[in-house]
Structures are given as structure tokens and as C-alpha cells.
Amino acid sequence: MRDRLLPFLLVLTLLDLAFVQATEVVATAELLPLWGLTVAAPWLRRLQRWLWCRIAWNGGVLVVFALLVRHATTSGLLHMLEDGLVLAVLCQVHLLNNIGARQRPDLVFFNSLLVAFVTSFFAPDLSWSVLFGLHAFALVAALQVNVLVRRGDAVDGAAVRGAVHHAVGQATAALVLTGALFVLLPRDFTRQGWLGDALGDPGTAEAGLAERIHLDDARPVQLGEQVVVRIRAADGGEVPSHWRAIAFATFDGATWFPQEAGPLGSRFATDPPWDRQPDGSWRRTARGEPGGHATAERRFRVRLHDVRAGRLPLPLPATAVHPRAAAGVMLDTRSFGGFVMLTTEDAATNAFEYDVDVAGAPRAVAVTGRTRERFTALPERGVPPTAHALAQQLRAALPADADVPAIAAAASDWLQQNRRYGLPGEPGFARNLGEFLLGTGAGHCEYFATALAILLRLQAVPCRVVGGWLAHESDATDGGVVVRSRDAHAWVEALAEDGRWLVLDATPAADVTARRGGAASWWDASWRGLEDLWSEVVGFDGRRRADWLQTLLALPGSLAQQAWANAPVLAATLALVGLLAYRRRRRQHEPAIVEYERAVRAAGLSLLEGETPRELLRRADAGAIEAARLQRLHRAVQNHERQRYGRPASAGDGGTT
Amino acid sequence: MRVRLTELGAKGLLLLAALEVAFLATSYSNLFFLLIVFCAVLGLLGLASALRSLRALSVLALEVPPGPAHAARPVRLTLAVRRRTFDLAFVLETDGEEIPLPAVATVVGLTTLALDLPPQPRGVRTTRAVRAATRFPFGLFEVRRRWPLAAECITHPAPAPATAGAAQRGCGDGSSSAGSGTAVVAGLRPFRAGDAVRDVHWKATARRGTPIAKEREPDAGREPAIVVDRRGTAAELEPMLATATAAVLALGTATRTTWFRSQGLALRLAPGTAAPRELLRWLATATPLPADAPPPDRAPLPQEATRA
Amino acid sequence: MPPANPRTLDAPALRADLTRNLADVVAVPPTAVEPILCALVAGGHVLLEGIPGIGKTLLARTIAQSIAGEFRRIQFTNDVMPGDVTGSAVWRPDLGRFALVRGPLFANVVLADEINRTSPRTLSCLLEAMESGQVSIEGRTLELGRPFLVLATRNPVEFHGTFPVPEAALDRFLVRVELAYPEAVFELALYGGRDCEARLREVRPVVDCEQLVALRAQVDEVAVRPAIAEYVYRVVQATRVHPDVQLGASPRAALAWLRAAKGRATFDGRDYVLPDDLKALALPALAHRVFRRDGAAAAPLLAEILQATEVPL
Structure with a gap:
């Protein structure tokens, strides 16, 4: 058995x-x-x-x-x-x-x-x-x-x-x-156990924005599906692909450090500074460009899903940022032309929304010698010998008077065409930068960006590595673009002679998007939706719980607000639910019996064991019961008798067992 | 209704406790929390479900037909089940002992179940209640419910196979016709212990070398009797009762009215009818009498033909 | 709906008429009359029990006269032979052949008096005729009257010269009615009024035999819904498992009970059975089919069961 x-x-x-x-x-x-x-x-x-x-x-x-x-x-x-x-x-x-x-x-x-x-x-x-x-x-x-x-x-x-x-x-x-x-269930989401994180996950690194880039971190990368940002163009058009959140200026051979780190770091004004306006928004103009504020050409609405990301993604040519009401979130500018977000503990919401105005081209800055020096600095050790040879080879292929854009494009194109893309943990991944430059190992965006930055600095082109997000996946629901944690990216900005920053992405775009998937079929889309939901579960915390509860509590209110629009749907749903409940109840209890029992209770009587409805009626008639209730009882008994004992409406069958 | 943790439930509780300790020992993790909640929900759901299924059940009637000792027989339980219920084990509660019945896998609606009562020793028991237990759905809890239902459970002696062995020890079976019939001889058969000496066919005995007795036509006018003399020891009484039971049960196919007699009992049994419950109850409870007790009661009719 | 028969009777009115007729002549309480009328309309037979001299014969004659039927009476003694009941073939020298002489059973209403004083053989002959509605004499099968109602009386067992009536025989009677001394009002009216015979002569038929037979067809049409069937089952099952009961009600007893209840429903002008019908007729229909271990009357026990058994809603 x-x-x-x-x-x-x-x-x-x-x-x-x-x-x-x-x-x-x-x-x-x-x-x-x-x-x-x-x-x-x-x-x-x-x-x-x-x-x-x-x-x-x-x-x-x-x-x-x-x-x-x-x-x-x-x-x-x-x-x-x-x-x-x-x-x-x-x-x-x-x-x-x-x-x-x-x-x-x-x-x-x-x-x-x-x-x-x-x-x-x-x-x-x-x-x-x-x-x-x-x-x-x-x-x-x-x-x-x-x-x-x-x-x-x-x-x-x-x-x-x-x-x-x-x-x-x-x-x-x-x-x-x-x-x-x-x-x-309320609970402490930040509880530390006695054993700490001993059983936590030491094995993988989550793709995302980091405050440092460690090239020697060979842990496998998790391509998380969690939605980080949603971006929608106000005019419904294209959205810029590269949204920068942090810039790295200093390289020590294995690690990139943020531009503002180190002594005097924040003093280097390499990008047009942001000015806070009385209305709470932030604007900037290009240095050396008289004529006041730049005119906004396009506007994007951005929703950052987790304020704890700490950095505000912006396109390079952004000219204005309009934060929308978000209590407990404060912005602070950084010298690379971006913002950090400071949140207070009691921040009301998890998400942060803002509008970005973007001008057609990045503004120029005045380039000083110290700036140039800082952005071409290379460490004594840690630059692979291959890099020197490669830089010379690339420079030799160009005319002697080639300008920065030309040099940068040549190096970027060469890397894009000649080096393989791969993720840590995959077979064939480069063990170090040397292997990658040599071509024996594959690398990911940080390798491509580092390699390009080194090649450019070796040719005396000032440049920096930028961390941010690649916006490439169109969002089926609102026609905008959705950015997930796996879309974290690194690329290079080179400083042209005229003081403009150029965006250079040496990573083969096709590989990245293929690896990181763009929504293709309905199946992918629905799978993606499920992954969003699941990421919500895995990353559930106090704020999300509060959001959920708020949504749930607000549900009746919002339904009431939209009652007129949803009235037919609402009515149909209610009718369906009612019908199902009625049928279920009917299957268990005949309505005639239910009404009979109610009438008996209303008359203040109780059903005795072994008593027939008519006997009960006689008992009721003998007692002093209010006329209306007695009448109701009479009706209920008659109806019950007709329904349960009487000949069924479809005549002919009087059979029993 | 009473609830008991089963072995599986106890193990599950231990596992849950261990997981809870592990959960507290490590830093908070959403999935760990989710899994622990799932386990706890599963346990509570199992309990609620089991309670619900027994609440939907009511035992309306219990009927225990008389049956022979040391043999299974069906017990009829009439149930009204409002929603499909699984895994029901019934137990009959009698004075001081509990008789388990075979389990039922699933049941719904108004039904009468025929469940085999395990073999019982001879005697009459009165069941006090019927108890149902279920472990469904998950086997973590056992829920029990009890319905007081009285029924008489008569276990009469197992009928002896129809041989003459018992007759030696003093039980006469009236349907055996040797010595009890008319003068018309119907044939010859081997001598059986208990045959009268005058029925021995001496010539045939001498011819064959083994005792041969005359078989006589049954007497239509007389009413045969089954007589059980209870004087003696229990060991002597038991085979006698077994033989008597076989004879009584065979009365359903008999063609003549038969008497059943013993100390304190004289019953007239109509032909072609099942043995009366009263007689079966007597057979179930009969006890030996001391040797100086009076002989079995006389039948009211003068003609009776058997020995004690 | 009952069939659209031109002969369809107003059953409630008929009951009123019959009851009035009976009340005019004999002093029988209404509770005793109802089962008898139900048996009449349901095509069953009645076992009357009670001391002699409380008007059993008069009751039977009144019924016969009310339905314009033929009345016969058989006084059973221990030497009554089956032929005396059914009739026999007699040699008629004047005709030069055997002629059939019909016994007293050939009537519409037969009073079988003191059936426990006759031999089992004669009794079984009577029961067979009651069951099948026909008798066989000399190989010829003859139909008995239509309708055919037997009112049998039985003397209390402790009387001398009686045989016990076997359980199977009792089962043939649809209802058993126990007649006690009439209540004082009825009895006083009896003494104060005119002679019984005179009043009997004044009884007018309220229905004819054919109409009664048609009414029986109407009884067959009465509906029994599952809830009612469940109630019948519960009560019957309770009698079977009750520890004091030796022999509970058989399925045939349950069917007889239902049949009597259908008769009551018809008289009430309903085409469906109510639990009330069943409760009203439970004692007359079941008490003589349930046997207690101690031999006492089953009626109190039945009343107890009825009071405890839940009526399915």
C-alpha cells in the first residue's frame, strides 16, 4: 500500500x-x-x-x-x-x-x-x-x-x-x-543574530553600484532583477542610455577611488556646479558660458525605487533637477556633477521621484593644469606592461595631431572589437587586468572601463571611470525605461580640449544587452514581472512593509475615489462573489430552512428536539408572541413545508429513496 | 472533541523549534522567515482542518448483529457526513475495553458502513459509545470525537463443525435422529458415541467388524429438543455450547419445530426462522453449574427425545 | 397535482362526514378513529384491541354503512375451519354439480372477532386473504370485495382459551387501535340517546365503494420527499438499536407507516407527507411491530423515541 x-x-x-x-x-x-x-x-x-x-x-x-x-x-x-x-x-x-x-x-x-x-x-x-x-x-x-x-x-x-x-x-x-x-506580521528586519552572518551568503556579489571598484574581486556576480529606477521621457521619446551616479578619478592598480575622495578631492571643480533654487530644485550652467541658465530642452521623470542607493542617477548633460515631495530625503552636490542622497531614519517612503531637464550637449568647464594632471595620473605599479605597448600601438595608428575625441574613439573601438565580454565566475574570465589586456581572459564592464581609462591616460588624455546605470530595457507598462540592479554599469568620460566631457563606452553593447536581456516576448515580460514581485519579497523590509500596509489601507479609499470609473467592474465582481457565496450557502443550507430558523429565533423560540414545524407553530400560537413575528413564522413554516416536504415543482416525481 | 499530537506532529514540532532557534541565531532573512511561517501555517491549518472534518460528521446509529466468538463480523454504522471526510478510524467503547474497527478512507453523505468487528471472546458486551479519530489532513494531529450510542454486542460460541465429538461429552443434538425417531429404519450408518444400545445393528456390526447403528426415519409427530446440561466444568461446557450453537444456527433450514432446553430455560423454536436473539444471548452468557444442580427443565410437551 | 379525475373526492369533507357518522353511533375517541380511517383509505387492515363491549362491532357496521358496502362478521372460535371463512364447494343435488358457497370474507367490511381464539391454520388463511385480496377455493381464484377492509379484534392475552398471534401475523395489520373505555362525555351521550341499532339505521352513506377505490389511487400519488424518508429511517433505525428492543421495526413496518401517513395526508387535502402525519400515526402503525425484551407494551418506548428523534428540516 x-x-x-x-x-x-x-x-x-x-x-x-x-x-x-x-x-x-x-x-x-x-x-x-x-x-x-x-x-x-x-x-x-x-x-x-x-x-x-x-x-x-x-x-x-x-x-x-x-x-x-x-x-x-x-x-x-x-x-x-x-x-x-x-x-x-x-x-x-x-x-x-x-x-x-x-x-x-x-x-x-x-x-x-x-x-x-x-x-x-x-x-x-x-x-x-x-x-x-x-x-x-x-x-x-x-x-x-x-x-x-x-x-x-x-x-x-x-x-x-x-x-x-x-x-x-x-x-x-x-x-x-x-x-x-x-x-x-510586524518584525525587526534589521535584527542581528547571535551567529551574525556566519550562515549568510559569502559566495556572490550583487551587481550594483559600489563606492569603489575592486578589479581583483573575482566573486561570481548575481544579476539581480530588482527594479532600481524607472525613467520616462516627458515627450515620450528616447531616453539617454547612460545614467551616471558616481565618478572614479584615482586608480591604485587594483581599485578605483571616487573622485571626491582623498585630500582636496572635492575642491577640483571638474563639472559645472549645481545651484539650489528657492523652489527646492537644482540648476547649473556651464562655466565660462555667459548667459545665465541653460534652457531645458527635454524633461525626464525618474522614479528611484530605493533611496538607500545613496546616489542620484543623472545623464551627463543634465541641467536641472526637480525633486518631488519626499520627506526625509536631502540632496547634496558632489564635484563630479552628481548628487548624494541623505535620508533620515523616519523617511516616509522608500521611493524618490524627481524630474531631470537635459540640454542637448554637455556643458564645458575650464580645464586647469591641475585637473589635467589629476585625470591622467597612473600608479607606479599595477599598470600592466601590455598597456604601454598597446597605447603606443594605438597612438601610432593615428595622425600626430589627432584630438581627444579621435584618440578616445580609436581606443574605445579597438577594445570593443578585440576583447571578450564575460562575468566573474564564468569560465574564461580574466584573473587580472593583464590577462584581459592580453586577450587571454574575458572581462566585464569594469575591466573594459579600466582598460580604456589606462590606455587614454597613457596617451595623456584626461579621463575618469564613471559608475551608473545602463537604461536599455523599455517598460511595457508606461512606455518608459526600466532599470534593474543587473543594469549597473561602468564606463569612461574623457575630458576634451574644449572642457567638455565625452562619454565613452568600450563594453560591447550587444553582449551586455544580450547577457542582461531586453524584454522580447510576453513570456519574458511576465517572467520579468514575477521577478520584480519576487525581488520585492526577498528585499522585503520595514519600509516596504509600511508601503504595502499603506497601499492596503488606502485601497478602500482609492477604490471609492475611482468608484465611478470602476463601478461596472466593481459591481460585476461583487455580484460574482455574492453568487458564489449564495450557491455555496445554498448547497449547505436550503434558504427555506435558513429563513425558518431565523423566523423561529425572531419569535424568541428555540427548536425542540423531535418537534415538527407545525408543532412548533402550535406552540407559538399558544404563546404570547408579537403579531408580526408570528406572521413571519407562519409564512416561514408554510414556505419551508412547501420547499422541503411538498411535492417538487416539476410534477411527476414523488419518489423518495 | 479531543486533540492529540501524533508522533509525526511531535517530530514536526521539534523541527520547527530547531528552525526557530536557527532563525533567531542568524541575522534576519526574509526567506527564512517565510519558510518558518509556512511551516507554522501548515501545522495550524492541519489542526483546523481536522477539527472541521470531525465537526461535519455525526454518527446516527450503531448496530452490532450477534456473531460467533473468535470470528470477525460486520458492524453497521450509520453516518451523516456534511462534507467529504477522509481517514476515519472508529473505536467501540464498551465497559472497560475499546474495540477498534477497520479504518475508512473516505466517506460523504448519509451512509451506512459495514465494518468488521475483530474476533471477540464469548459473552455479551454493551457498547457505551462510538469514537471516531482522524489524522487527516497532514497526520500532525489526531482529533477524536465521541458519540454515546448504546448497542448490545452478543458473541455466542463459535458453532462446532457438525461432528459427534461433542456429543460424547453430554450434549445431545435433537436433530441427530438416532434413537429419536420412529420404528421405521431408514438405513445404516457407523455407530456414533451417544447412540442407544438398542439401535446397534448387531448383525451388520458382526459382519463389518465396526459398530453399526440403525438410522431411523425422523418422527414427524414429535418435536426434537436440543438440551444443554450445564452441570460440570467450564471445559466441558464450552464444546457443548459450540455444538448447541451449531444446531441452533442450523434451525433456519430446519423443517420441524424444535425445543431448546437447559437449566432455567425452555424455548420453542419455530422452523425456518432465525435463532431468536434471546437464545443467542443465553448461549453467549451460559455458565457451568455445580454437579448437584437440578437437571435441565422439562419441556412442557411430553414427547421429547434426547439425552443429556 | 392529483390527476384531473371527475371522480376526485373532497377528501377532507369525506373525513368530516365519516367522523360525524361514527360519532353519531359509537363512542370512540377521535384519536382512535383517525388511524381506522387512514387504513380504510390506504387499503390496509385494522387490528382493534380492547375489552369486549365497547362497540367494536358497531364501529365496523357503521363504517360499512357509511361507505355503502357489505358488512360481514366472523366470530372466530377454536373450531372454525378455513373453509368456514373463505367458503367452499358444496354438492348441490338439485343442480347435479358442485356449487361454490362464498364465505363471510366476501364483503367490503369484515369484522374478524377474536382472532386469537382460532387455530393458527384458520388464522393464516385469513391473513393470506387480507394480504392478497383474493381467495382460492377448489382451484378457483376469487376476488374479494373492493374495497376490502378487515377489522380484527383480539382479546387481551391473559384471557382463557387464546393462542398468541405470531409477530408475522401482526405485521399484516396496517394499524392497531387500542380502544379503552370511552370518556365520560361520550359514554353519557351514549346512555342518554336512543338505541344504537336505531341510530345505525339512520346512518347515510357518504361515499360509495367505487369512489373509495378512486381515493386510494390518490393516496398512491402522495409525495414523500427525502427529508421525510430520512425521518422515517431515523425513527425506524432508533427502534432497531434501542437496547430495550428485541425486534425493531422492519422495512415493511416502515413502509406501512408511510402508507398510513399518506392516507392521513390525503384526508388532510395534501399531496405530500408531513412529519406530523408520521408522528400522529407512529404508535398505531409501529407499536405492534416493535417487541421489547421484557414483553411490555412498545408504545411508551416509541413515544420516547419520537420525542428524541430530530425531525429533518
């Missing part, structure tokens, strides 16, 4: 394997045998009848177990968790092959829950959530069937089907309740 349970346990084990597979911390080759053993379990477990098969099986399990333990103890903490995962699924497969004979399924349930728990630390992405949803259904169904098969022979296929049908409802209810509690 346990055989009826086996398919459910098989599904659970397969889901566990999928969990582990989705984390990508265990090589596929290691998991492949386990997949095979799981799928073959219905046949393999028959072999357990023979002693030698059992000995071979248990011996094999022990050997693999020993190997895993040895591997785990000799490698680092990171590998210990990986080995633990493999061990967990190995146990699962082992149990599956012994269910019924010597094992009860309890351990399978708990183990599979644990696998779900542990993998959530490794890869809390959307695929994990989908797997967990499936897992919830499979687990509930398996638990229910387990209760039934415990009874032995009484179970038939119909009962199991009924239980599975029941399980769908139970699992849905459990998931919905969990979601509701997740949003509603």
Missing part, C-alpha cells in the same frame, strides 16, 4: 534535486547519478529484497557519505554547505529506495523541507520561489496520502484522488495565509 505513496515521495525528491540544481553550487555531473537513481527508484527498490543488493547499496551510500565528509572537512566553509546539500539529497534518494521496507516517510518530508530551507540561502531567485510553490503542493499532497496509506487496505484510487484534490485547496490556503502573514 506504500506503493501509492511512492509517486508523491518521488516527486518530492525530484523537487529537492531541482532545488540543489538551481543553486548551481553543485556541479551537474555530481547530481546526474542522483537524478538517475531517483527516477529509477520504483525499480531499484525491488532489488532490496535480496541481501547482497542491500549490502551493496548501503555500502555505496556509506562510501559516498565518507567521501563527502572528507571533502567537506578538508575544504572551506563554502564547500561544506555544498557538500551538506549533496548529502541531504543523497539521504533523500537513500530513503526513497528504502521506503516501506525499513523506513517511514517522515524523514523524507522533513529532509525535503530542510533542503528547501538551505537552498534558499544559496539562490533566493525566482526559480527557487517557483520550485518552492511546487514543493508546497507536493509536500501537502504527500502528507495527506501518507495519512491515508497508513490505514492499509482501505485506500483505493478514488480516495487518493480525493485527497490530492483536497490537498490542492489546503496548499493554496497555506501559501495565501503565509503570504498574508509575511506582509502583516
